[in-house]
Amino acid sequence: MPRRTLSLDDATRSKDLTGKIYIVTGANSGVGLETTRQLVEQGGHVVMACRRVDAGNEAAASFDGLKGSHEVMRLDLADLQSVRAFVAEFTAAHRRLDGLACNAGMVNMGGDLQRTKDGFETTIGVSYIGHFLLTELVLDTLRASAPSRMAIVSSVVHAGSPRNRPDVDLDDLNYERREFSNMRAYGEAKVASVLYAKELAERLRGTGVAVFSVHPGWARSNFGSGGSLPMRVAMAVMRPFSRFVSDSNEESAQTTLHCLLSDDAPNHSGAYFSQSSILYRDRECRNGGWPMETPNPNARNMDTARKLVERSYDLVGLERPARPAG
Numbered sequence: 481m482p483r484r485t486l487s488l489d490d491a492t493r494s495k496d497l498t499g500k501i502y503i504v505t506g507a508n509s510g511v512g513l514e515t516t517r518q519l520v521e522q523g524g525h526v527v528m529a530c531r532r533v534d535a536g537n538e539a540a541a542s543f544d545g546l547k548g549s550h551e552v553m554r555l556d557l558a559d560l561q562s563v564r565a566f567v568a569e570f571t572a573a574h575r576r577l578d579g580l581a582c583n584a585g586m587v588n589m590g591g592d593l594q595r596t597k598d599g600f601e602t603t604i605g606v607s608y609i610g611h612f613l614l615t616e617l618v619l620d621t622l623r624a625s626a627p628s629r630m631a632i633v634s635s636v637v638h639a640g641s642p643r644n645r646p647d648v649d650l651d652d653l654n655y656e657r658r659e660f661s662n663m664r665a666y667g668e669a670k671v672a673s674v675l676y677a678k679e680l681a682e683r684l685r686g687t688g689v690a691v692f693s694v695h696p697g698w699a700r701s702n703f704g705s706g707g708s709l710p711m712r713v714a715m716a717v718m719r720p721f722s723r724f725v726s727d728s729n730e731e732s733a734q735t736t737l738h739c740l741l742s743d744d745a746p747n748h749s750g751a752y753f754s755q756s757s758i759l760y761r762d763r764e765c766r767n768g769g770w771p772m773e774t775p776n777p778n779a780r781n782m783d784t785a786r787k788l789v790e791r792s793y794d795l796v797g798l799e800r801p802a803r804p805a806g
């Protein structure tokens with residue numbers, strides 16, 4: 481039986497976004513590129529935050545003739561100095577921010593422990609810590625532009641299986657003392673993304689800024705393409721079969737777009753939204769949901785979420801914001 485993918489409704493798809501400004505990280509490829517294309521098609525202005533500016537410009541050539549506009553700015557999430565420089569460039573050019581899509585991500589297909597410029601384990605450094613700093617630095621602009629939204633792209637991998645639920649290791653987030661596993665690091669980075677969305681939603685309650693975490697589906701993107709030769713051969717062999725159960729990048733962009741644009745999403749700030757996905761080990765989750773409850777209790781633990789965020793301020797060298805009283 482054909483799989484039912486969740487798609488934007490007509491009202492959301494036809495909203496006029498003229499005058500609205502978005503940031504999409506990893507906008508040159510896969511899910512980020514199709515998220516950007518739809519926002520531009522509806523008249524928005526998208527700041528494409530790309531590690532490789534030339535790849536961003538090349539990808540954006542396909543937006544010719546669309547109603548909205550775009551610009552490419554350099555952002556390397558594996559370098560906190562680059563994150564700070566990006567925010568300085570963005571805030572010098574723009575006074576408002578209607579939506580932020582923390583979309584970029586990677587998994588270390590080489591398998592060996594690698595570190596970012598600032599010494600973080602690379603998967604967590606790029607997917608979570610770099611986005612944490614970016615978000616905290618643009619939060620005032622998001623607040624000042626309310627109602628505004630942000631979507632943090634997680635993954636089905638955060639859910640694990642009933643026998644093995646990933647969790648963040650607050651005592652050794654950075655693999656200083658543990659044995660490294662690339663998929664464990666990816667799962668942890670994506671649990672961190674779900675927890676951060678929950679903590680931020682709690683912190684921003686009443687401000688008009690809504691925050692969501694997202695599983696985009698199984699995207700036929702460039703994800704994981706940098707693996708070893710046997711891995712690349714295995715993926716090439718699987719590709720014709722996986723077409724029946726995987727999603728186009730456009731289908732995979734639908735959940736982020738729903739979070740950024742639909743009238744209903746802000747009623748569920750802090751929630752997890754998922755495209756349908758055969759990759760869930762919990763069968764009952766496979767239809768996805770806008771929103772749905774994550775099957776991983778570790779990704780719903782607010783105590784861990786608050787501790788993770790506390791730890792993250794120290795890691796990126798930011799002062800903690802004053803928490804609202806009450």
Ligand SMILES: NC(=O)c1ccc[n+]([C@@H]2O[C@H](COP(=O)([O-])OP(=O)(O)OC[C@H]3O[C@@H](n4cnc5c(N)ncnc54)[C@H](OP(=O)(O)O)[C@@H]3O)[C@@H](O)[C@H]2O)c1
Nearest residue numbers: 506509510511531556557558584585635698699701702703
């Ligand atoms: N593909 C899937 O089935 C799947 C499933 C679940 C979740 N996801 C998540 O979906 C998101 C989008 O992935 P995708 O599938 O669209 O893969 P993709 O085509 O590989 O796109 C990933 C994007 O992230 C960017 N990126 C990687 N490292 C970066 C860094 N240090 N700084 C800034 N940008 C960086 C990449 O830039 P370059 O082109 O320069 O490398 C690229 O633009 C990721 O967060 C991924 O974890 C994907």
